[in-house]
Amino acid sequence: MTFQVTLQPSGHQFQVEPDEKILEAGIKAGLSIPYSCRSGVCRSCRGTVREGEVDFGDVHPTYLPDSDKAKGLALLCSARAKSDLVVEIAELEGLAGIKPGIVPCRVVKIERPSADVAVLDLRLPMNENMRFMAGQYVDFLLKDGKRRSYSIACKPSAEGVSHIELHIRHVPGGHFTDRLFAGEVKEREVMRFEGPLGSFYLREDSNKPIIFLASGTGFAPIKAMIEHAIARGSQRPMQLYWGCRKPADLYMAALPEQWAREVPGFSYVPVLSEVSAQDGWQGRTGLVHQAVMADHPDLSGHEVYACGVPVMVDAAQRDFLAQCGLPEDAFFADSFLDESSKAAASV
Template structure:
């Protein structure tokens, strides 16, 4: 059975089969709903049900709580229609600009950026490039049918290759291979571009970039895109890690700060040891933002990294720093463990 989905306030409509999620049907129809993990863990695709009924699959309570569901909210990545429905959600302009492709790629380069972060550069087939927006991600299609998602760490104009920053998760199906048996010239298949995390270019508001760990990868792509645009918007990057070595491209950020007129960089370390001789900012990275910006009402925030960092930042920036909720853009790096708990 097929049902009709109407999106407000845009008025766009698309069909959705009873056995597919609203998000899947929207992407198939080229309707730009916001989304991130697509697995009920991050909450990026949450919106309001105006009319009709849906049935939700497994998801995390932090992505959609029982009280939110009772108030008519829905998580479109795991909601299947039971009738014709009307939903209220802010569509993302430009998210359907580039086609979703399945492509083979060859590993052109592997380089350790730190003890547990590997740079992987992917060479695409000759005469073929992946069109994407800085900040989006790809999904590797593994042999057993499982998938793993990684953000592109370079803006599309930088290189014909795609670079990724992969953190080793001990016991991880994919990352154990990256740090043991994977080698240059291996073939990897992926699907992309995916995600609605990219720069909103119709604004002149100053920007806060917030990264934790390898959440720096899409933030780096955003910075390269802003530089290519010759943007005059003030940008401040806050990058947090447990130890100084977690800020594995600190030198690049310092270079940006020295050479870009409207750019500032604030590295933050939460668990420095005496041998680190750390003299910079300490504590949680989102709290460093709050200490410097008590009023975020005139800002846009782009946040990437661990779910606890992204969730805490959104909650506190909106509740305590007056950030408009619709000016917080995020890519929460949900691990397989996060998805399994959904």
Template sequence: MAFNVIIQPSGHSFSMEADETILEAGLRHGFVLPYSCREGVCGTCKGRLLQGTVDYGKYDETYLTGAEKAEGLALFCTARPTSDLIIECREVSAVKDIPVRTMPCRVQKLERFDDVMVLYLKLPANERLMFLAGQYIDILIKGGKPRSFSLANAPHDDEFLQLHVRNIAGGEFTNLVFTKMKERDILRFKGPLGSFFLREDSTKPVVFVASGTGFAPIKSIIEHALHTGIQRPMHFYWGANTLSGLYMLEKARDWETHGIRFTPVLSEALATDEWQGRTGYVHEAVLADYPDLSGHQVYVCGAPVVVEAAHRDFTSLRGLPQEEFFSDAFTPASKT
């Protein structure tokens, strides 16, 4: 059975099948709604049902509470229609004309930083991937679930696609990367994906917050901004447990010479780290520095708990408008 969906306030409409999610159908028709995890565990795709009914699907109730459902909210990455719909959400027009492709690539180089492996992937001759700084790709695993990784290189620096892979205990793909993968191995991926990228139509100051390998898409965005000469004030906060978690610390410090403010934060610094910088949780460092975020844009990437805490506290305690919070939560893949 087919249903019709109207997006407000744009007035765009599309048809969809009952077995599709709203997000899947919108993407199929070229309408990009905000999204990240596509599994109901980050809240990026949350929007409002103005008319009609849905099957809400399977999701983490942390990101869609009963009270929010009662207010008409839904996660569009899991919700499927049971009637015609009118929905309210902002559309991401900047990615509409970028094709999502499935391509092979070759592992050109592996560079290890403690428990993070940086992969450099080479595309076939005469091929390039069009993407926006901050987007991600899915590595396709034969017989298993795709693994999502943000692109850490900026679009202008596209000789190789750069991925930052953390070694997660019990992770099937990360075990492959750290113990078996070698140069010249062939992988397949699908992308670019995601709506985490710098909104360049704004002139507001920007605060970036990353935890762990959430550094990767922030790196892409900042390098893109420096390359294109974007003049907006930018302040980057990078949080990790210990000093080794700030695996490209010197690169981030180098951005300071180009006008990017940088604040590294450690939550569990070791005595051997001899750390003299900020300590605690990374989003709390932002709270301490910014009593008012009402005139800013904020981009947060990393562990879901960091994204959730930043969204809650920045909007409720510091006046950040909901529509100026952008995030990409790194959710671990299931062992399939």
């Protein structure tokens, strides 16, 4: 037995199995439903069930309290259908025609620009030319059935790309990154990923100045967005705030420094949180999102794209909206949730 889901206001319809998550079925059907973490945390996939009945899934009350459930709100990455449904959710026009697939790839090169960051160059099959939006991610499908998400760090092209670049930070004790940094993933190895995924991408229907906010390897999708904007000759003012702990953690600092010299309207502010006198650091210090707030007490006319560790993304969203007047619909983000943050968020 399958159930039919109708999305409003688009009227798009798709079928979902009783044991299947509604979001997964919608993505499979090629629909542009917003989503990021697929773990019931980011709330990007929140829709309103107008007709029918759902099983809300194992969602922590922090992210979907009973009062929201009573209003029919559901996180589509966690909810399953118990009948035919009508769900209200704003689909994303920018993702139309971008459909994820399972893609084999060869690891062509692994570079180590800093002690705990690896930059991977992956080659896709000759006929694969993947189309994606700048900012999206892929999921490595590991041999043991686990998945790990990594943002695409290079710009897309209209005809699709045959290589992608990933920036991966070592998380000590991590299932995949321990293997990667122990040298168990080798150049020439063949891997598989699913992608492109997610709805963190550069909105091009706005002229507002952009603040890009990255922590650590959160620079990866931001790099893709900035390279894409530069390639398209965007006239929007762009400012990048990149937060790390130590100077060496700014593993590609030469690139934003070059953009700041060469791209009109672009500026770069590195912000370090754990510098000591020996580092000889002359630049900004403290929390990266607070540096943005110090420079821009009024963000009402900006768009913000934030990516990196959940604590930074959450603080930026909370404080920019509450203290700097950033409109809710002008904040776009991907949080790098790992297994520990997912475990903390599960019921």
